[in-house]
Amino acid sequence: AVTIYGPSGTGKSHLVRHAVRSYRAHSQGDRVVVISASQFGDEFSEASDSKSLATFVRKYRVPTGLFVCEDLHA
Numbered sequence: 001a002v003t004i005y006g007p008s009g010t011g012k013s014h015l016v017r018h019a020v021r022s023y024r025a026h027s028q029g030d031r032v033v034v035i036s037a038s039q040f041g042d043e044f045s046e047a048s049d050s051k052s053l054a055t056f057v058r059k060y061r062v063p064t065g066l067f068v069c070e071d072l073h074a
Helices: 012-026 037-049 053-061
Strands: 032-036 066-070
Touching: 012 032, 012 066, 032 037, 037 053, 037 066
Parallel strands: 032 066
Antiparallel strands: none
16 A cells, blocks of 8 residues: 655645556556545445445455545545
8 A cells, every 4th residue: 555645736646647557558457446535435425325335345346456546635
């Protein structure tokens, strides 16, 4: 696990986008998930409300080469 943090405007998202592009170029076929923390939270909440947590877990637990969750502060 790698955590990138710092003040706004320091290039964190730019660095992550470059890392994703580089990973995709060198790991063809591997699954890449890029999601915001608020979207992840919304999906979790919806799955919880609809009693479909197992589906949610399967969605994110399947083999993933790279999982990126941005904007954790949100």
